[in-house]
Amino acid sequence: MSRSDTLFDQARHVIPGGVNSPVRAFKAVGGTPRFIERAEGPYIFDADGKRYIDYVLSWGPMLLGHAYPAVVDAVSEQIRKGLSFGAPTEIETRLAEKLCAIVPGMDMVRMVNSGTEATMSAIRLARGATGRDKIIKFEGCYHGHSDSLLIKAGSGALTLGVPSSPGVPAALAEHTVTLSYNDIEGVKAAFADFGHEVACVIVEPVAGNMNCVPPVPGFLEALRECCDAHQSVLIIDEVMTGFRLGLKGAQGYYGVTADITCLGKVIGGGMPVAAFGGRRDIMEQLAPSGPVYQAGTLSGNPAAMAAGLAMLDAISAPGFYDKPFAHTDTLIAGLRERAQAANIPMTCNHVGTMFGVFFTDDATITNYQQVMACNTERFNRFFHGMLEGGVYLAPASYEAGFLSSAHSDDDIQQTLDVAERVFSTLK
Ligand code: PMP
Numbered sequence: 001m002s003r004s005d006t007l008f009d010q011a012r013h014v015i016p017g018g019v020n021s022p023v024r025a026f027k028a029v030g031g032t033p034r035f036i037e038r039a040e041g042p043y044i045f046d047a048d049g050k051r052y053i054d055y056v057l058s059w060g061p062m063l064l065g066h067a068y069p070a071v072v073d074a075v076s077e078q079i080r081k082g083l084s085f086g087a088p089t090e091i092e093t094r095l096a097e098k099l100c101a102i103v104p105g106m107d108m109v110r111m112v113n114s115g116t117e118a119t120m121s122a123i124r125l126a127r128g129a130t131g132r133d134k135i136i137k138f139e140g141c142y143h144g145h146s147d148s149l150l151i152k153a154g155s156g157a158l159t160l161g162v163p164s165s166p167g168v169p170a171a172l173a174e175h176t177v178t179l180s181y182n183d184i185e186g187v188k189a190a191f192a193d194f195g196h197e198v199a200c201v202i203v204e205p206v207a208g209n210m211n212c213v214p215p216v217p218g219f220l221e222a223l224r225e226c227c228d229a230h231q232s233v234l235i236i237d238e239v240m241t242g243f244r245l246g247l248k249g250a251q252g253y254y255g256v257t258a259d260i261t262c263l264g265k266v267i268g269g270g271m272p273v274a275a276f277g278g279r280r281d282i283m284e285q286l287a288p289s290g291p292v293y294q295a296g297t298l299s300g301n302p303a304a305m306a307a308g309l310a311m312l313d314a315i316s317a318p319g320f321y322d323k324p325f326a327h328t329d330t331l332i333a334g335l336r337e338r339a340q341a342a343n344i345p346m347t348c349n350h351v352g353t354m355f356g357v358f359f360t361d362d363a364t365i366t367n368y369q370q371v372m373a374c375n376t377e378r379f380n381r382f383f384h385g386m387l388e389g390g391v392y393l394a395p396a397s398y399e400a401g402f403l404s405s406a407h408s409d410d411d412i413q414q415t416l417d418v419a420e421r422v423f424s425t426l427k
Helices: 003-014 069-079 090-102 115-130 184-197 219-229 249-254 302-315 322-341 368-372 376-388 409-423
Strands: 036-040 043-046 051-054 108-112 134-138 176-179 198-203 233-238 260-263 274-278 347-351 354-358
Touching (some): 051 409, 090 274, 115 198, 184 198, 198 219, 249 260, 322 354, 322 409, 376 409
Parallel strands (some): 134 198, 198 233, 233 260
Antiparallel strands (some): 036 043, 043 051
8 A cells, every 4th residue: 555545545534535626536537646755856755755747737836846946035035024914014015016017907906815716706807897797707616615716617627527517606606607618609699699798708728627628719709799789898817828938928829818817826936826917997896996896804815926026027037938838839840740650540639738639530629518528548557657667647547747947958858758658558
């Protein structure tokens, strides 16, 4: 019995399912989740001392790799001055200024503690600002686990087969309209039908919670046009894509600007930080300057702000993205080549430092139905083979993979060597 087995047994007695977030439990792929003891650069080390090349990166935040010295130093220095004050600090303004300077369309920003809070608050703000109740989201997109958004959701909700959770009142769910991702005509038809009732559209600009599904050309633009035509608020949920597709996130990458942007993951550099921000006239509706209520005891926590600032400093360096983008290209090209040589039908999507592999005959994957039709049994064997070979992928076929600036040529080559061996066993 491994140490992870023992720890998992102990955890299951006192934590539901043994984990504090469902996908960690390996429920989709089977087996025992690896309990992690420490991490450094592109590697995580489990409780049995085994090293893995990490493509989960704490589900996205660790764009600089683990334990990046400048981030660790900034946090260490800050926590010596006290952990939390519940009063304003200069460092919050410095991070807000930096975000407003970088993120397209962001005039003002409010810090929160998780992506769930960011999207939940953004929705409330959009409803408050428009006086409308209806929201539009897309099938397979995950925006955290608040009631209004846990409807036909992605990520762990897909893995567990409960895309709409018990506990969400029907009276609330009826205000959430779910459309098909990348279906431009569907969006136009919905707006033609009830556009005047729509408070907001919320979208993952690259869907990363049903594997990795980029927007088709024109999709994000159509959302922008429909929202403009009906005075609805466009919320672009960049919790995952923010700073991952380049410094300006998906909005910089695709040239479409939100009214409200949600951020998370990378901005905290591994600390619990998220944010939502955007147009000044909308943001000023928030308490205490406006009537829409939102608050948080630990929001803008100084240690978390220090991590965020150090993170943004590091990734703002000219040319920062060149290496991780090139490594993502190399990894994906290498995986394609090796799958093809082994006669394993596989399609890959990748954008910036995000990627996904699909075991399917479809040459392109653009929507939820196609994702759901992929061969999950083959993915599960691929996952376990890679894990055994020291490569840590997300333990479910509905999650995007990530690269960091710490992954080296050698790490990519080792990953491809392991993949080649695993593909030969997948027939
Ligand atoms: N939005 C997106 C796009 C996400 O990927 C996630 C988390 N994976 C969330 C929101 C929720 O963030 P958190 O888990 O920090 O609540």
